[in-house]
Amino acid sequence: MSRAVAIEDLSVVIKGKEVLRKIHFSLEEGVFLGIVGPNGGGKTTLIRTILGLVRATSGSVSVFGRNPESLLTGDNVFGYLPQHQNIDPNFPATALDIALMGRYRAAGLLRWPGKQDREKALQALSVMGAEDLKDAQYSQLSGGQQQRISIARALAGDPRMLILDEPSTGIDVVGQEDFYHLLKGLQKKMNLTILMVSHDIGTVTTYVDEIACLNINLYYHGNPLGALNEKVLTSLYGKNVDVLMHTDVCDKCERLRK
Template structure:
């Protein structure tokens, strides 16, 4: 059984068809990247997968159950979602923010226990933010807040992680750091990851499967070598790419040489 099955999902706002007949399956322990131009429906698709947004037609099954039939707290025990905006810069400590990730595992009358404290401390060290645990979110940089958001998701101990453009607004060092952290977590726990990425080169390096959206439809599904091809990218992005091979991990990488128009 697949961990996630997306079957003929469509989303319509009035006469605007944002998504049309989107279908794909995700195996446990894999990383899937959703890519495509601005306005192609990437974030809308991720919201439907997470259960935040209902589809107009079609369905999403998570471990064999329709996502819309799962209770929110039951879903939160198995699925963590990082939105595009990440954590708001609020006057809440890093420690308390990360501890919120344990709440789905607590009954309504249950207080935080020794195991929860141990898990939070472990993740604070793993993500390299233990020295920030007493600081408030509104005193942190964007990159630091993103690491806190990932730590909060990690203590939730989900089986699947959904990320909406996790590297937006981050410099290249922080982009790489965040994705390497997610990849380490995935390798350690057999986590399943589905993420929307704007940067095709990062998507090619960190995702085993790519889903390329174009105007609300799937243009191509496959490995990075199957999707990152000159003719496909010219059609979807209306630009002329030069594709080279990464010297270390052999992933296809894109150099831009100009627009078609």
């Protein structure tokens, strides 16, 4: 196994405010990592640092042994689904058009997508169980369907690492579980390294291999069940921990205590 991410003593200060403090962790290739923590805890910033979009104030980040900024051009390493997507809901585009956008990097912005790009985009739709939606208008699809199409776009460029920032916001619980299940399948089938930011600590622990608990500091990184204790959860959510914990999180804590 090779090392996908190595972060050493990473601090990030934005506009005089410390957003990440001395973060230290590494991740092997092929691992599914969940990143959880409160709003403003630095989750998006951590991801953007790994993507080479935010620079470390001190410390270092390497991705597959390289400086992430050097990965912004050249080989396609990342498939990225940002927290706030910039697809205009009224833009007339089919699902296939959206998936093809994931090929721009390979095809070049100025080149008309070719047969291979089309095949890759269709393949990505099919992996996401959305091939039959290819001619549908993106704007007419449900939230869950749009999410699948967006991930197909991220996969169409053949990434080694898939990075998803709160992908399940606005999707019902049953849909979310199906969705995590699908990601788990992708991880195995394509040997993908997956980093996923999620609000839903209860469900996410069932599917990920490792979890990182972030609130400026990295309070925990490791086996998901190890995060479900009062000490870690209080460092994330403070005194509101009882209110914020889902019932299934409480159930897991109970089982752990026994």
